[in-house]
Amino acid sequence: MAPPLIIDAHLDLATNAMTYNRDLNQPVTTIRERERAQGLTDHPDRGRGTVALPELRQGGVGLVFATLIARVDHADKPPATLRLPGWHSPAQAWADAQRQLAWYREMERTGEMTAIVDAAGLERHLARWQDDDPADRKPVGYILALEGADSIVNPDHLHRYYEQGLRSIGPAHFGPGRYAAGTGSDGSGLTPAGRELLGEMSDLRMLLDLTHLTDRGFFEALEIYNGPVIASHQNCRALVPGERQFTDEQLRAVIERGGVVGAALDAWMLHPGYVRERDDPRSLKIGLERVADHIDYVCQLAGNARHAGIGSDLDGLFGTEQCPYDLDTIADLPKLDALLARRGYSAGDRERLRSGNWLRVLRSVL
Numbered sequence: 001m002a003p004p005l006i007i008d009a010h011l012d013l014a015t016n017a018m019t020y021n022r023d024l025n026q027p028v029t030t031i032r033e034r035e036r037a038q039g040l041t042d043h044p045d046r047g048r049g050t051v052a053l054p055e056l057r058q059g060g061v062g063l064v065f066a067t068l069i070a071r072v073d074h075a076d077k078p079p080a081t082l083r084l085p086g087w088h089s090p091a092q093a094w095a096d097a098q099r100q101l102a103w104y105r106e107m108e109r110t111g112e113m114t115a116i117v118d119a120a121g122l123e124r125h126l127a128r129w130q131d132d133d134p135a136d137r138k139p140v141g142y143i144l145a146l147e148g149a150d151s152i153v154n155p156d157h158l159h160r161y162y163e164q165g166l167r168s169i170g171p172a173h174f175g176p177g178r179y180a181a182g183t184g185s186d187g188s189g190l191t192p193a194g195r196e197l198l199g200e201m202s203d204l205r206m207l208l209d210l211t212h213l214t215d216r217g218f219f220e221a222l223e224i225y226n227g228p229v230i231a232s233h234q235n236c237r238a239l240v241p242g243e244r245q246f247t248d249e250q251l252r253a254v255i256e257r258g259g260v261v262g263a264a265l266d267a268w269m270l271h272p273g274y275v276r277e278r279d280d281p282r283s284l285k286i287g288l289e290r291v292a293d294h295i296d297y298v299c300q301l302a303g304n305a306r307h308a309g310i311g312s313d314l315d316g317l318f319g320t321e322q323c324p325y326d327l328d329t330i331a332d333l334p335k336l337d338a339l340l341a342r343r344g345y346s347a348g349d350r351e352r353l354r355s356g357n358w359l360r361v362l363r364s365v366l
Contacts, residue, residue, distance in 0.1 A: 005354065006061045015069050027054045028329045053113070062125075063142070065311070068101060070148075113139050114141050125139075146170065148170065148173030159200075170210070171217075171221070205227050207365055209229075228257075239294060260309045270324070306357055
């Protein structure tokens, strides 16, 4: 029997497959061993990856928000910590995103994954994950999500994306963007094109992912957009200062709109002052308990357990060198359940935090 279903609202699977050249059909240990044997050093997490399809199944992570990421280069460079190429035109970014989409399609063809694009497909997938077949025989479902909207060349391309199954868009990523400023930029907000984009998204009733928006862009977006909102991988500024986290005011705004905040497992979002490529999660005692802190904080603000979830970002260009020390692979996500149980969360609330809250949002748009 499969373990209890977990929904992870943010994984960069195609980036790992097509930029890192990782065969995600292989176990994490095999991918690590290959990268170590090849002596790869182009990214800090080489030989330390945490995500692959076998581990998703092992941990019961049967449904994910799976991203496309394709940026356009700008005169003002994003932070040096970002290791993704910036294309010189939106057309190139679109083409790169289509390359990533082709990988997801191939995973569908081989039965490894299944795209969730409507309510009927969602319910069929949930039924499949609730049957008695072993988890290793089940496809991982995915909601196609766009992290950073640079690759939307024009409104026609947005509609083409929607026809391809895109259901969630985060307008911003790192640095300046065509539609919105993101993390590490100058604090500006939406661009005129970004305002138009939100109007088109509203007509399609897509999920607006507020993650990575600047504070100014966040409130501009909520003022304009009347559709469903989420924060796919976002932590709490009260616990870890910095623009990458949300203030209490922002968290309350998401809660009031019926949204869900997905707790991220990146160590620099879990420990104040964490310095990437220098600090060690184990020596700083950054464990999964810190993730539970952020989940609990959102629940306390809301007064219930209906607005928090998981958006691990575990394959977001970092590995075991920059994630909770007591997590080896994404198969360890179920450990969070015991931590929340010890804090007094009921079985029903823990089910909401694992998957129920994301399902509520998905059913509202699918």
